[in-house]
Amino acid sequence: xxxxxxxxxxxxxxxxxxxxxxxxxxxxxxxxxxxxxxxxxxxxxxxxxxxxxxxxxxxxxxxxxxxxxxxxxxxxxxxxxxxxxxxxxxxxxxxxxxxxxxxxxxxxxxxxxxxxxxxxxxxxxxxxxxxxxxxxxxxxxxxxxxxxxxxxxxxxxxxxxxxxxxxxxxxxxxxxxxxxxxxxxxxxxxxxxxxxxxxxxxxxxxxxxxxxxxxxxxxxxxxxxxxxxxxxxxxxxxxxxxxxxxxxxxxxxxxxxxxxxxxxxxxxxxxxxxxxxxxxxxxxxxxxxxxxxxxxxxxxxxxxxxxxxxxxxxxxxxxxxxxxxxxxxxxxxxxxxxxxxxxxxxxxxxxxxxxxxxxxxxxxxxxxxxxxxxxxxxxxxxxxxxxxxxxxxxxxxxxxxxxxxxxxxxxxxxxxxxxxxxxxxxxxxxxxxxxxxxxxxxxxxxxxxxxxxxxxxxxxxxxxxxxxxxxxxxxxxxxxxxxxxxxxxxxxxxxxxxxxxxxxxxxxxxxxxxxxxxx
Amino acid sequence: xxxxxxxxxxxxxxxxxxxxxxxxxxxxxxxxxxxxxxxxxxxxxxxxxxxxxxxxxxxxxxxxxxxxxxxxxxxxxxxxxxxxxxxxxxxxxxxxxxxxxxxxxxxxxxxxxxxxxxxxxxxxxxxxxxxxxxxxxxxxxxxxxxxxxxxxxxxxxxxxxxxxxxxxxxxxxxxxxxxxxxxxxxxxxxxxxxxxxxxxxxxxxxxxxxxxxxxxxxxxxxxxxxxxxxxxxxxxxxxxxxxxxxxxxxxxxxxxxxxxxxxxxxxxxxxxxxxxxxxxxxxxxxxxxxxxxxxxxxxxxxxxxxxxxxxxxxxxxxxxxxxxxxxxxxxxxxxxxxxxxxxxxxxxxxxxxxxxxxxxxxxxxxxxxxxxxxxxxxxxxxxxxxxxxxxxxxxxxxxxxxxxxxxxxxxxxxxxxxxxxxxxxxxxxxxxxxxxxxxxxxxxxxxxxxxxxxxxxxxxxxxxxxxxxxxxxxxxxxx
Numbered sequence: 001x002x003x004x005x006x007x008x009x010x011x012x013x014x015x016x017x018x019x020x021x022x023x024x025x026x027x028x029x030x031x032x033x034x035x036x037x038x039x040x041x042x043x044x045x046x047x048x049x050x051x052x053x054x055x056x057x058x059x060x061x062x063x064x065x066x067x068x069x070x071x072x073x074x075x076x077x078x079x080x081x082x083x084x085x086x087x088x089x090x091x092x093x094x095x096x097x098x099x100x101x102x103x104x105x106x107x108x109x110x111x112x113x114x115x116x117x118x119x120x121x122x123x124x125x126x127x128x129x130x131x132x133x134x135x136x137x138x139x140x141x142x143x144x145x146x147x148x149x150x151x152x153x154x155x156x157x158x159x160x161x162x163x164x165x166x167x168x169x170x171x172x173x174x175x176x177x178x179x180x181x182x183x184x185x186x187x188x189x190x191x192x193x194x195x196x197x198x199x200x201x202x203x204x205x206x207x208x209x210x211x212x213x214x215x216x217x218x219x220x221x222x223x224x225x226x227x228x229x230x231x232x233x234x235x236x237x238x239x240x241x242x243x244x245x246x247x248x249x250x251x252x253x254x255x256x257x258x259x260x261x262x263x264x265x266x267x268x269x270x271x272x273x274x275x276x277x278x279x280x281x282x283x284x285x286x287x288x289x290x291x292x293x294x295x296x297x298x299x300x301x302x303x304x305x306x307x308x309x310x311x312x313x314x315x316x317x318x319x320x321x322x323x324x325x326x327x328x329x330x331x332x333x334x335x336x337x338x339x340x341x342x343x344x345x346x347x348x349x350x351x352x353x354x355x356x357x358x359x360x361x362x363x364x365x366x367x368x369x370x371x372x373x374x375x376x377x378x379x380x381x382x383x384x385x386x387x388x389x390x391x392x393x394x395x396x397x398x399x400x401x402x403x404x405x406x407x408x409x410x411x412x413x414x415x416x417x418x419x420x421x422x423x424x425x426x427x428x429x430x431x432x433x434x435x436x437x438x439x440x441x442x443x444x445x446x447x448x449x450x451x452x453x454x455x456x457x458x459x460x461x462x463x464x465x466x467x468x469x470x471x472x473x474x475x476x477x478x479x480x481x482x483x484x485x486x487x488x489x490x491x492x493x494x495x496x497x498x499x500x501x502x503x504x505x506x507x508x509x510x511x512x513x514x515x516x517x518x519x
Numbered sequence: 520x521x522x523x524x525x526x527x528x529x530x531x532x533x534x535x536x537x538x539x540x541x542x543x544x545x546x547x548x549x550x551x552x553x554x555x556x557x558x559x560x561x562x563x564x565x566x567x568x569x570x571x572x573x574x575x576x577x578x579x580x581x582x583x584x585x586x587x588x589x590x591x592x593x594x595x596x597x598x599x600x601x602x603x604x605x606x607x608x609x610x611x612x613x614x615x616x617x618x619x620x621x622x623x624x625x626x627x628x629x630x631x632x633x634x635x636x637x638x639x640x641x642x643x644x645x646x647x648x649x650x651x652x653x654x655x656x657x658x659x660x661x662x663x664x665x666x667x668x669x670x671x672x673x674x675x676x677x678x679x680x681x682x683x684x685x686x687x688x689x690x691x692x693x694x695x696x697x698x699x700x701x702x703x704x705x706x707x708x709x710x711x712x713x714x715x716x717x718x719x720x721x722x723x724x725x726x727x728x729x730x731x732x733x734x735x736x737x738x739x740x741x742x743x744x745x746x747x748x749x750x751x752x753x754x755x756x757x758x759x760x761x762x763x764x765x766x767x768x769x770x771x772x773x774x775x776x777x778x779x780x781x782x783x784x785x786x787x788x789x790x791x792x793x794x795x796x797x798x799x800x801x802x803x804x805x806x807x808x809x810x811x812x813x814x815x816x817x818x819x820x821x822x823x824x825x826x827x828x829x830x831x832x833x834x835x836x837x838x839x840x841x842x843x844x845x846x847x848x849x850x851x852x853x854x855x856x857x858x859x860x861x862x863x864x865x866x867x868x869x870x871x872x873x874x875x876x877x878x879x880x881x882x883x884x885x886x887x888x889x890x891x892x893x894x895x896x897x898x899x900x901x902x903x904x905x906x907x908x909x910x911x912x913x914x915x916x917x918x919x920x921x922x923x924x925x926x927x928x929x930x931x932x933x934x935x936x937x938x939x940x941x942x943x944x945x946x947x948x949x950x951x952x953x954x955x956x957x958x959x960x961x962x963x964x965x966x967x968x969x970x971x972x973x974x975x976x977x978x979x980x981x982x983x984x985x986x987x988x989x990x991x992x993x994x995x996x997x998x
Contacts (some may be wrong), residue, residue: 002763006850007973009856012980014966015618015752018973027618027759035769037732037779038596039663045664048625060660065652067605067636074606096673096704097571098581102610104945109614114948116925120573127677127705138573140542145575145926157604158673158705161642192604193637193674216900271928271954271994431631434624450612453623453630 057435068431070399074192075200082204085259088149091117095156139178153187160191186211219313232298235467243479297375321381366390374466401426551923576925581704585713587670593617603672666696698724710902718800746794749774749905749924751967796876820885866890868938
């Protein structure tokens with residue numbers, strides 16, 4: 001089996017080309033035919049074709065138990081994300097240690113940033129006796145080594161199944177002087193078998209606020225002119241939170257973002273590693289109880305938190321990942337209403353520029369059919385924006401979506417002629433979406449990196465606009481909210497449309513009459 | 520190259536200083552995991568495979584990661600159910616770059632995520648019924664699946680589910696292997712127990728319950744590759760060399776592997792083990808049960824590759840031995856050219872390694888081949904036998920750290936200022952922000968393969984591009 005050496009020092013070839021060399025192609029073929037005992041090519045082709053049929057779709061949608069390629073993670077990662085948006089905060093995950101390695105890895109791969117969190121490293125003995133000692137030692141170690149200003153405790157499903165009581169454990173640890181008695185240790189129970197990462201986010205926000213604001217109702221808390229805003233679990237938080245702060249600055253509104261990861265998840269490379277950076281100051285978090293109102297940018301990330309805040313006597317307003325012209329209009333008008341200040345002229349100018357851009361490009365968007373998947377709020381905001389562009393959201397899918405959410409999406413679709421082909425799929429996953437894409441085709445998919453497998457199978461171009469994005473870099477540093485953000489989203493969609501157009505018209509002498517220079 | 524490293528650096532003093540930050544109880548425990556290698560030492564002088572201390576930011580994972588993520592996940596023609604809540608399977612979905620060839624979703628499922636997505640009612644009432652249904656639905660929607668594994672997440676072992684009973688019933692019903700794996704994340708101290716459990720399940724649920732394929736014709740040259748997960752195509756870049764010296768690789772465990780390859784493995788004449796840590800168990804079992812000898816080899820870097828090829832060939836006849844020499848000679852000009860090109864750019868550069876259970880020793884000589892020095896190394900989940908196997912790779916004065924904490928690694932790197940840190944994704948951005956070149960040594964930083972002669976060229980290129988990128992020179996603002 002001698003063959004020439006394909007590798008060379010001059011031009012080193014890696015997996016992209018190495019395995020396409022004849023010697024490797026032959027090797028793979030030999031492995032397959034002699035040792036794998038797989039199914040015949042014909043059988044594979046037959047089944048492959050079958051998975052694309054209406055019949056398969058019906059079977060697929062009849063599933064009751066197995067979940068395949070879901071668009072949801074578990075509670076703790078959402079809680080960890082929420083905790084990491086507070087000043088100097090170290091998340092402490094009570095339970096098995098592997099979970100923390102997974103959450104850190106996931107967030108790191110998206111933000112391309114370090115992600116710090118510790119585990120109480122519970123093992124079999126803790127499963128039997130409970131994890132109290134792990135909490136006592138763990139808090140002491142974390143406090144000594146990492147010098148946080150706050151430790152936010154959350155749980156893995158292991159600790160939840162055995163029923164560890166965080167409140168009692170933390171008090172116990174404080175009695176044992178693991179951390180000073182007045183050191184803030186908010187907590188949230190975050191069972192992975194209830195809800196998903198968006199519920200975990202809500203639980204941690206509520207946990208932190210409960211810690212600083214107390215548990216009792218207090219409608220009489222003196223109010224000031226400040227406004228709080230909770231962004232929700234958002235992969236674009238770095239760009240978005242900064243954009244929100246800029247907008248608030250233009251208004252002259254004193255805005256407190258409750259959980260602001262934008263600096264913590266975007267630290268500079270200048271020779272110094274910052275384990276903590278930025279975040280909502282603890283003092284501001286405490287003070288936030290006196291704000292006149294709290295805005296939630298993602299309703300489904302904050303139901304319990306908003307209820308809690310309401311009970312403190314604040315006005316609350318909730319949005320569903322507001323994007324685009326009218327989405328931003330609504331948000332800005334709410335800010336104007338709450339603050340009593342007019343929408344700044346500069347923002348009005350930005351609005352005009354955004355509408356101008358849409359007008360310039362509308363011909364390429366009108367009537368284009370989209371599948372949208374992701375978290376419930378993202379799906380709502382994205383679908384609204386698409387309809388505003390004259391595009392049609394067709395399949396709108398969220399594994400975290402409920403029946404209530406489906407109805408809400410339907411209402412949004414019903415409000416526009418561009419929503420007539422749309423349908424919401426709550427509790428469904430990306431394998432369901434695969435069937436939908438084969439049986440009721442769309443032009444583009446909007447989702448995250450996991451959608452690349454759908455793109456490969458269906459050849460429908462994917463636009464990555466929601467968490468997690470592992471295989472494209474740095475988009476999260478640009479906002480998707482505000483008029484500026486809407487412009488970014490518009491350009492991302494248009495770029496993909498134009499790239500797709502060029503790719504479909506570039507065969508010399510065959511299709512390239514449509515390979516237009518000007519589009 | 521000198522026989523020792525870190526000369527003139529007070530590494531012991533550094534260790535002591537770093538330990539000072541710990542509360543006393545933890546300081547005593549951590550001290551046992553840190554050491555500076557002494558001349559003539561018989562091992563690395565660290566304790567290992569011990570529980571991580573709570574709250575210190577261990578880099579380790581869990582048993583589920585060791586079983587689903589490492590051993591079972593890459594078997595491409597089986598579907599691996601992440602049994603329990605949704606997260607574990609979600610986070611480990613397509614994370615490890617176990618390359619394979621197949622029609623994903625039709626006859627292969629490596630980059631898909633299957634879960635029973637436990638809800639509260641499953642915790643309260645048990646999940647066995649649901650598991651039955653999950654398996655039925657999988658078999659109906661994916662009729663070409665050759666087997667199914669049940670990868671237990673934490674709650675399974677805590678709520679008393681009988682997944683073995685479900686597996687037995689379903690195996691019989693479907694006529695396909697359904698294997699239960701008790702790899703709950705709270706078991707053991709790291710990924711390592713997950714490897715062991717996964718190995719034992721192959722022993723008990725594949726070897727015990729299935730047969731080698733009918734019609735499989737043996738030859739005297741049949742070997743297997745055990746413990747190569749085909750990261751970026753590593754196993755292929757290894758397989759090609761074994762085939763070139765005249766051997767027949769009848770199974771890959773488990774990168775690009777199939778159920779049939781597992782079943783046929785007892786037909787091998789010798790099992791060749793790359794990742795000793797994760798798969799020595801099954802090799803030892805096959806030695807006892809089937810009398811198949813096993814041998815460790817190392818396909819990182821030309822020195823080790825040549826040595827390994829000769830050692831492997833020595834187990835066979837003269838033809839194979841001659842072939843091995845021919846293959847080594849054939850690749851030598853390419854290797855020489857790679858070294859001529861990259862060594863001048865890398866010579867004398869200092870590296871600190873922190874990886875899993877094999878590479879902290881296995882990649883050392885590949886760096887040496889490029890004239891680089893290893894000033895520190897350590898494992899996430901090694902056992903004592905790994906540290907024994909490490910000692911001859913590294914030099915006197917090397918800092919050894921077992922189950923290092925983020926705090927320790929950061930402090931060690933800060934003071935020792937190596938030219939390259941070779942570790943994982945959780946460590947990557949910490950050190951890059953400190954201005955240090957970094958390579959991910961679990962995933963090959965999305966490059967690879969690194970195994971074999973073809974892989975060495977890529978390894979050399981990648982170390983060069985990390986260390987000699989201009990970005991490290993513009994970290995400091997001129998104002």
